[in-house]
Amino acid sequence: MKIAVCGKGGVGKSTIAALLCEALLEKGFQVLAIDADPSPHLARLLGFAEAEKVVPIAEMKDLLAARAEKDGPFYSLNPKVDDLPEKFMLERDGLKLMVLGAVREAGGGCACPEQTVLRRLLSLLLLQSKEAVVVDMEAGVEHFGRATVSAIDAVLVVVQPYRGSIETAKQIARMAEDLRVPNVYFVGNLVASQEDEDFLSRELGARPLVSFPRDEEILRLERQGLPLGEARGPARAAALKLAEELTKRLQNGT
Ligand SMILES: Nc1ncnc2c1ncn2[C@@H]1O[C@H](COP(=O)(O)OP(=O)(O)OP(=O)(O)O)[C@@H](O)[C@H]1O
Numbered sequence: 406m407k408i409a410v411c412g413k414g415g416v417g418k419s420t421i422a423a424l425l426c427e428a429l430l431e432k433g434f435q436v437l438a439i440d441a442d443p444s445p446h447l448a449r450l451l452g453f454a455e456a457e458k459v460v461p462i463a464e465m466k467d468l469l470a471a472r473a474e475k476d477g478p479f480y481s482l483n484p485k486v487d488d489l490p491e492k493f494m495l496e497r498d499g500l501k502l503m504v505l506g507a508v509r510e511a512g513g514g515c516a517c518p519e520q521t522v523l524r525r526l527l528s529l530l531l532l533q534s535k536e537a538v539v540v541d542m543e544a545g546v547e548h549f550g551r552a553t554v555s556a557i558d559a560v561l562v563v564v565q566p567y568r569g570s571i572e573t574a575k576q577i578a579r580m581a582e583d584l585r586v587p588n589v590y591f592v593g594n595l596v597a598s599q600e601d602e603d604f605l606s607r608e609l610g611a612r613p614l615v616s617f618p619r620d621e622e623i624l625r626l627e628r629q630g631l632p633l634g635e636a637r638g639p640a641r642a643a644a645l646k647l648a649e650e651l652t653k654r655l656q657n658g659t
């Protein structure tokens with residue numbers, strides 16, 4: 406299953422993407438995490454040191470373009486995760502991480518070429534069962550205009566119980582539906598009470614698939630620069646539930 410995590414800036418996309426990767430690993434999945442944010446943090450949250458050594462996917466452009474004319478596993482029509490060249494990824498048991506692009510300078514222009522490469526990669530990549538791709542998207546709605554998510558099985562729209570976040574979430578959900586993403590789910594974050602949950606459901610017009618509470622342990626790990634895989638509290642429990650719901654919905658429970 407190919408999953409994109411979207412939402413307004415700062416709502417918890419990277420946190421939830423990282424926790425979801427760990428939860429899927431725990432459930433026996435092989436996971437490819439893709440950090441599509443131009444200022445990437447996923448490597449740190451997943452506990453990869455030396456993140457700067459990885460070659461960004463953006464540099465895969467020529468490989469993908471030349472794919473049809475060359476030999477070798479990567480050039481097969483639908484590469485598997487294992488066919489992707491190692492220089493583009495960091496790896497530990499069952500988990501691979503790719504980074505979309507290098508950090509952009511202020512005023513450094515748009516990420517269109519990177520987004521094109523990402524879309525092409527996502528649509529070509531052939532997944533086995535028990536393999537998952539989790540993409541941590543750039544904040545906001547801009548990338549949807551570029552149809553990056555058209556090859557995605559499910560968009561998770563992370564939303565907090567306040568109006569600004571909800572408006573962006575609804576906009577993203579509409580765009581994802583326009584792009585015919587087959588499954589669009591809201592995921593609540595920093596949901597503290599039944600009142601928060603009811604407010605979200607009412608304003609979104611749908612219940613969040615899963616809601617994450619505020620979890621002090623997540624804040625502490627983030628502040629200490631420690632991987633979120635060490636979390637044992639309520640956010641981890643919510644991530645396991647999210648992984649289970651997604652498996653049930655996207656893979657018929659397999
Ligand atoms: N459930 C939670 N409990 C406690 N802290 C959280 C929770 N979710 C997110 N945070 C904290 O909120 C901050 C922002 O989270 P995060 O970086 O995941 O957001 P983001 O949506 O990826 O932001 P950006 O748009 O900048 O990429 C981080 O410090 C993170 O540790």
Ligand SMILES: [Mg+2]
Pocket residue numbers: 418419420442446541
């Ligand atoms: Mg982020």
